[in-house]
Amino acid sequence: QLAGGIILGVALWLRHDTQTTSILYLQLGDKQAPNTFYVGIYILIAVGAVMMFVGFLGCYGAIQESQCLLGTFFTCLVILFACEVAAGIWGFVNKDQIAKDVKQFYDQAFQQALMADSDANNGKAVVKTFHETVRCQRNLGPPFLYAQGGKGGKQICDHSVSVLQNLSCHKKIDELFSGKLYLIGIAAIVVAVIMIFEMILSMVLCCGIRNSSVY
Numbered sequence: 001q002l003a004g005g006i007i008l009g010v011a012l013w014l015r016h017d018t019q020t021t022s023i024l025y026l027q028l029g030d031k032q033a034p035n036t037f038y039v040g041i042y043i044l045i046a047v048g049a050v051m052m053f054v055g056f057l058g059c060y061g062a063i064q065e066s067q068c069l070l071g072t073f074f075t076c077l078v079i080l081f082a083c084e085v086a087a088g089i090w091g092f093v094n095k096d097q098i099a100k101d102v103k104q105f106y107d108q109a110f111q112q113a114l115m116a117d118s119d120a121n122n123g124k125a126v127v128k129t130f131h132e133t134v135r136c137q138r139n140l141g142p143p144f145l146y147a148q149g150g151k152g153g154k155q156i157c158d159h160s161v162s163v164l165q166n167l168s169c170h171k172k173i174d175e176l177f178s179g180k181l182y183l184i185g186i187a188a189i190v191v192a193v194i195m196i197f198e199m200i201l202s203m204v205l206c207c208g209i210r211n212s213s214v215y
Contacts, residue, residue, distance in 0.1 A: 001059070003194045004051025010187050011044035014180060022133050023102065023176075026126050028109050034101035036094060037177060040184050043087040047080055047191060054080065058198070062205060070206040074199055081195045088188050091181060099177045103170050106130050134172035 014020070015038065026033040054076045061069025109130070112123030130136075 001052050001055030003191065004048045004053075004055055006048075007044060007051060007187055007191055008048030010183065011041050011048055014183065015041045015045065017180070019133055019176060020180060022129055026105075026109075026129060028105065028112065028122065028126050031105075031108075033105050034098070036101065037098050037180070040087055040091050040181070043083065044184060044187060047083060047087075050076070050080060051191070058202060065209050067206050067209055070202050070209070074202045074206070077195050077199045077202070081192060081199070084188055084192050084195070088185070088192075091184060091188070095178070095181050098181070099174050102177065103173050106169065106173065130169065130173075134169065134176055136169040136172045 020037065024033050024035045024037060054073060057069060057076070058073040060066075061073055106127070109123045109126035113127045115123070
């Protein structure tokens with residue numbers, strides 16, 4: 001129950017973390033920011049809540065020395081363990097894709113912010129939110145064309161400056177989501193280890209009850 005409460009608390013903290021929510025709740029026109037990141041968190045929330053209930057079931061079964069309840073406890077643990085393994089595999093497969101999708105969303109917002117009619121969309125607001133959240137800065141100029149002077153002439157700005165700024169923002173986005181996914185991975189490993197010990201101990205206790213003289 002304690003482990004389930006800890007996992008649930010960590011998952012809820014990740015779910016409502018201001019850094020991720022400020023980015024993943026963004027909307028660029030009719031397009032919503034990619035929220036695949038939340039799939040792993042929702043799995044952790046479900047597992048934590050179920051673990052708290054299953055923990056109560058295991059405690060009650062041990063107190064009552066009920067083989068039926070302990071068997072149910074073991075079965076629930078096997079199912080939860082399978083879910084944890086599936087979530088771990090999903091996270092490993094999608095860990096790079098999540099950050100990639102967010103960076104693509106940022107690049108699209110940045111492109112819209114450079115448009116002449118950018119006031120008609122919220123591209124600048126989205127870019128500003130990204131910059132404030134991940135603490136990076138990228139000028140709305142290089143290497144794109146911009147109007148210069150009152151004559152409406154065009155000029156290409158220094159390309160290398162913009163490339164470095166772009167890489168800096170992309171790196172910050174990678175660091176943000178890699179750190180969060182790292183926490184999810186640690187939580188999943190902790191849960192998996194606890195579940196293995198719980199399954200072993202529940203079977204030992206169940207066999208001890210079955211072989212006791214009382215029955």
